[in-house]
Amino acid sequence: MRLSRTGREALAGAVLSMACVLALRSLCAVPGETLQPSAPVTSAVTPAAHADPVASYDIDARLDTVAHSVHATGTIEWRNRSTVAVREVFVHLYLNAFKNSQSAFMQERRPGVGRGTGTLREFASMDVKRFSARELGGDDLWKQAARANPELPDDETDFRVPLPAEVAPGQTIHFEVEWDSKLPSIVERTGFQDTFHMVGQWFPKIARLEDDGSFAHFPFHHLSEFYADFGTYDVRIDVPSTFRIAAVGKLVSEKVEGGRRIERYQQADIHDFAFSAWDRFVMRDGMSQGVRVRIWYPPGFDDVAAQELRAAELSLAEYGSLYGAYPYEQLTIVHPPAGAEEAGGMEYPTLITTGGPWYSLRAIGTARGVTIHELGHQYFYGLVATDEHRFPFLDEGLTTFAEGEVLSAGWGAGGLVDLPGLRVDHASIMRWVALEGRNAEVVAQPAERFSSASSYSAHAYMRAGLILITLDRVYPGTVRRSLGTYARKFRFRHPTPDALVREFEAEAGADAAKQLKTAIHERGWIDYAIQSIGCELKRAPFGLFDSPPPRRAVADSYAALDGFRCDVVVARRGTLTLPVDIDLVVEGGSRTRRRWDGVGDTTTLRYEGAAPVDIAVVDPEHRVLLDEDLTNNAVRRLGPARARQVVDGVLYAAQLALSGATP
Amino acid sequence: MSAAAGSPAAGRLWPLRHAPWILLIYATRSIAAFMVGSSFGALATRAIGGWPGGDAALLEPGGLMLSELVRLRMDSLLTLVTHAGLFAIAMVPVGMVTSTLLLVSLCDPRRVMLPETLARCGKHLGPTLVAYLVMTSFQVAIVWFFYMLAELLSLKLTSGLGVRGGDLAYGAIIGVSLIIVWLVSILHDVIRVAIVGRSLRTLPAMAAGWSIARRRWPELLAALWPRAAGAILVVLGSLLWLRHTGMSTSPRLALMALVQQVVAVSLVVLRASWLSRAAEIVGAGASDAVADEGLEYDQG
Ligand SMILES: [Zn+2]
Numbered sequence: 001m002r003l004s005r006t007g008r009e010a011l012a013g014a015v016l017s018m019a020c021v022l023a024l025r026s027l028c029a030v031p032g033e034t035l036q037p038s039a040p041v042t043s044a045v046t047p048a049a050h051a052d053p054v055a056s057y058d059i060d061a062r063l064d065t066v067a068h069s070v071h072a073t074g075t076i077e078w079r080n081r082s083t084v085a086v087r088e089v090f091v092h093l094y095l096n097a098f099k100n101s102q103s104a105f106m107q108e109r110r111p112g113v114g115r116g117t118g119t120l121r122e123f124a125s126m127d128v129k130r131f132s133a134r135e136l137g138g139d140d141l142w143k144q145a146a147r148a149n150p151e152l153p154d155d156e157t158d159f160r161v162p163l164p165a166e167v168a169p170g171q172t173i174h175f176e177v178e179w180d181s182k183l184p185s186i187v188e189r190t191g192f193q194d195t196f197h198m199v200g201q202w203f204p205k206i207a208r209l210e211d212d213g214s215f216a217h218f219p220f221h222h223l224s225e226f227y228a229d230f231g232t233y234d235v236r237i238d239v240p241s242t243f244r245i246a247a248v249g250k251l252v253s254e255k256v257e258g259g260r261r262i263e264r265y266q267q268a269d270i271h272d273f274a275f276s277a278w279d280r281f282v283m284r285d286g287m288s289q290g291v292r293v294r295i296w297y298p299p300g301f302d303d304v305a306a307q308e309l310r311a312a313e314l315s316l317a318e319y320g321s322l323y324g325a326y327p328y329e330q331l332t333i334v335h336p337p338a339g340a341e342e343a344g345g346m347e348y349p350t351l352i353t354t355g356g357p358w359y360s361l362r363a364i365g366t367a368r369g370v371t372i373h374e375l376g377h378q379y380f381y382g383l384v385a386t387d388e389h390r391f392p393f394l395d396e397g398l399t400t401f402a403e404g405e406v407l408s409a410g411w412g413a414g415g416l417v418d419l420p421g422l423r424v425d426h427a428s429i430m431r432w433v434a435l436e437g438r439n440a441e442v443v444a445q446p447a448e449r450f451s452s453a454s455s456y457s458a459h460a461y462m463r464a465g466l467i468l469i470t471l472d473r474v475y476p477g478t479v480r481r482s483l484g485t486y487a488r489k490f491r492f493r494h495p496t497p498d499a500l501v502r503e504f505e506a507e508a509g510a511d512a513a514k515q516l517k518t519a520i521h522e523r524g525w526i527d528y529a530i531q532s533i534g535c536e537l538k539r540a541p542f543g544l545f546d547s548p549p550p551r552r553a554v555a556d557s558y559a560a561l562d563g564f565r566c567d568v569v570v571a572r573r574g575t576l577t578l579p580v581d582i583d584l585v586v587e588g589g590s591r592t593r594r595r596w597d598g599v600g601d602t603t604t605l606r607y608e609g610a611a612p613v614d615i616a617v618v619d620p621e622h623r624v625l626l627d628e629d630l631t632n633n634a635v636r637r638l639g640p641a642r643a644r645q646v647v648d649g650v651l652y653a654a655q656l657a658l659s660g661a662t663p
Numbered sequence: 664m665s666a667a668a669g670s671p672a673a674g675r676l677w678p679l680r681h682a683p684w685i686l687l688i689y690a691t692r693s694i695a696a697f698m699v700g701s702s703f704g705a706l707a708t709r710a711i712g713g714w715p716g717g718d719a720a721l722l723e724p725g726g727l728m729l730s731e732l733v734r735l736r737m738d739s740l741l742t743l744v745t746h747a748g749l750f751a752i753a754m755v756p757v758g759m760v761t762s763t764l765l766l767v768s769l770c771d772p773r774r775v776m777l778p779e780t781l782a783r784c785g786k787h788l789g790p791t792l793v794a795y796l797v798m799t800s801f802q803v804a805i806v807w808f809f810y811m812l813a814e815l816l817s818l819k820l821t822s823g824l825g826v827r828g829g830d831l832a833y834g835a836i837i838g839v840s841l842i843i844v845w846l847v848s849i850l851h852d853v854i855r856v857a858i859v860g861r862s863l864r865t866l867p868a869m870a871a872g873w874s875i876a877r878r879r880w881p882e883l884l885a886a887l888w889p890r891a892a893g894a895i896l897v898v899l900g901s902l903l904w905l906r907h908t909g910m911s912t913s914p915r916l917a918l919m920a921l922v923q924q925v926v927a928v929s930l931v932v933l934r935a936s937w938l939s940r941a942a943e944i945v946g947a948g949a950s951d952a953v954a955d956e957g958l959e960y961d962q963g
Pocket residue numbers: 373374377396399
């Protein structure tokens with residue numbers, strides 16, 4: 001049979017189309033996720049197995065999914081862990097941050113800038129019905145409770161509760177508590193959206209008691225997170241039977257009766273509790289390092305959920321080798337539905353929330369990035385448990401650095417973007433965001449001092465991470481090792497920045513530690529540049545010479561001796577002093593590496609050799625990622641090289657565009 | 664009716680007499696593209712031309728220098744991108760002239776001398792421009808209409824089909840609009856061939872084009888299919904090659920540039936081949952259209 005011309009053309013079209021599909025598939029093929037575990041951080045320190053339980057909560061909570069409220073009763077077992085007797089306790093009612101427009105949280109929001117600035121369609125409230133101490137007479141103490149911050153008279157997130165009698169050091173008492181929490185429409189970290197409920201910051205929480213008997217209490221600021229003592233949580237959650245629950249801790253029992261689902265969660269060695277309930281949750285799970293990982297996500301989000309599950313499984317191994325093994329039996333991940341994105345990107349002990357659309361691409365690493373970041377918090381916020389209010393960078397900055405470590409180990413240079421011809425890693429993005437913050441604020445300052453959410457993110461997260469990665473590259477491996485020791489040694493111990501600096505000093509020395517302190521406390525910055533590069537032929541000496549006498553005049557013979565003499569001037573601007581390499585590339589391509597300790601404003605490198613220096617590059621291996629401007633780090637003596645690949649690439653792209661756009 | 668239509672030689676691409684016009688289209692596009700490329704190149708030269716390897720640093724895995732260039736030169740880059748967009752619009756009339764010159768050559772079985780080609784091109788340019796404006800506006804309207812439709816339905820789609828189903832349905836609506844736009848662009852080509860091949864004014868050409876497209880759509884689609892797929896394939900091929908070999912060294916760079924120019928020429932040749940085949944189909948379609956509908960074609 002002979003095909004008509006149309007038939008032949010159609011056949012050719014079909015064959016070529018198939019070839020197109022194959023070409024496209026091979027073009028878009030993304031290399032598989034294979035974790036190349038970096039050398040584990042061997043530390044002489046073994047992390048503590050358990051925390052010192054100070055505040056333990058035993059709660060029965062019933063969620064009304066129509067009124068979006070929780071009615072709860074419970075007992076808080078609390079021990080005076082300080083060295084002095086106390087006559088008061090401070091209690092946080094964080095949910096009241098969303099009670100009205102006058103709370104510190106709402107007042108501090110900068111319209112349109114950052115998280116938690118959306119419209120609050122429904123306000124929240126937290127009403128304590130009873131707060132009595134079994135050992136102190138059993139009277140309701142809440143009648144005497146007063147707002148703890150006179151300078152913020154309208155804020156109801158921080159209460160001082162006077163006690164009728166002293167609680168001696170080491171004495172344990174039991175508070176019997178009953179309260180109602182009305183959830184807000186989804187706002188930052190907590191709230192409801194249709195039938196989806198993210199129940200966070202929902203119970204009266206006793207502020208952490210420091211060694212000296214003072215309470216670390218504070219109003220819920222817009223940019224601040226939390227701080228609390230460790231304890232054991234035993235929580236029974238009661239929801240309609242059609243709902244599924246994702247909660248902090250280990251599920252120890254579940255039953256469905258009378259149209260209600262009641263699940264009981266227990267967990268020791270944690271300092272917060274949150275849960276999510278939804279009647280549309282889908283769940284999948286996996287195992288890694290002996291940890292059961294469960295992800296709860298909306299219908300249709302299977303692919304992005306699989307990405308997150310895989311990221312969590314890979315990073316449990318890597319984090320474990322860096323900062324000590326994850327000590328809990330389970331990790332729960334909640335991927336909130338569309339519209340409830342503000343509930344995503346948050347960490348609670350053993351539970352993290354993520355986010356991203358169902359079509360999140362593997363080539364764009366945002367889904368895994370968020371998962372790895374929030375999981376990283378388990379080792380700093382969760383286990384080391386620093387004061388997130390006073391030193392947010394100790395959590396966010398360290399976690400941002402750690403996130404980069406895991407992304408590099410698992411996904412290499414394509415950690416965040418892995419497209420054909422374009423691979424972008426975490427360090428590049430971190431550097432971009434950090435430098436866009438313009439070093440405007442001190443990194444190691446309390447959360448509420450930051451001027452806006454974007455500045456908070458640029459400094460407490462990204463600049464802190466950038467400082468750490470810079471020091472880790474300049475003093476190779478020292479941050480990595482000292483963080484490994486810090487995370488193990490201070491597990492369950494609530495350290496301050498000094499502890500971090502001390503561990504770093506032990507690894508990298510006093511000079512390096514001084515740079516770290518300048519960078520985090522004094523807005524330290526740095527910019528290396530090649531100032532100039534000049535060469536001339538070496539010539540015989542000429543001029544007036546007295547030795548040996550008598551004085552004689554030697555004329556310039558203009559005769560060249562062997563080779564060239566070049567001077568390269570390198571400059572350092574800024575308040576940080578970091579040792580740096582300088583490469584001198586000689587005509588012909590050979591390289592000489594010089595080292596400058598960075599002390600002083602400039603240094604002049606003298607080079608003598610058979611050929612002149614063509615190119616001078618300061619920090620050729622990009623160790624100083626804090627360097628404010630990398631375009632001035634390299635200079636060519638004879639002028640810049642023409643950007644041929646850019647011309648070619650744009651020319652080709654423009655030709656293709658014009659093929660499509662012009663008739 | 665023009666002498667060309669339906670004659671066996673019409674639509675043959677390969678006679679070398681079309682080559683100058685194909686090269687002209689390639690050359691004008693390349694010059695324009697070079698001007699755009701050079702301005703981006705000047706910016707990159709200034710920013711990172713000091714680094715060993717020059718702008719190869721921009722392609723290094725991790726994207727550090729690329730992100731640095733974009734971060735520090737964002738304003739200039741946005742200006743250049745805006746200029747490039749405006750420049751592409753300015754290239755539309757140029758492209759219209761060069762492609763009409765090619766069409767004049769394609770639609771005539773004889774070798775047409777330069778003065779005559781220019782004269783005919785001048786004559787057809789007006790109707791071609793009007794047809795371009797009409798068809799392009801039509802395409803924009805289609806996309807706008809479907810976009811509004813998708814927006815209007817998006818809440819209903821999401822509540823009925825779930826987030827994923829709703830998004831997919833939204834995408835399908837936009838996809839349908841793009842397919843229609845593509846079909847309209849085929850019709851547009853047929854109309855342009857009718858204008859040049861049969862010396863028609865815009866309206867009669869549109870009527871003729873519509874009539875032919877309706878009757879002979881299987882032939883038209885079959886003719887376009889391999890050529891369009893071929894065009895996509897050569898572009899994908901060049902990208903695949905780039906991905907697997909990388910650039911950065913001079914000989915490779917030169918080879919890559921050569922491959923890219925071969926692709927650019929191929930795109931013009933494939934388009935010429937399609938227009939030539941369209942001219943054949945339009946020629947063949949003229950007789951049945953006249954017979955069936957008694958349309959008057961020779962008003963041009
Ligand atoms: Zn974080």
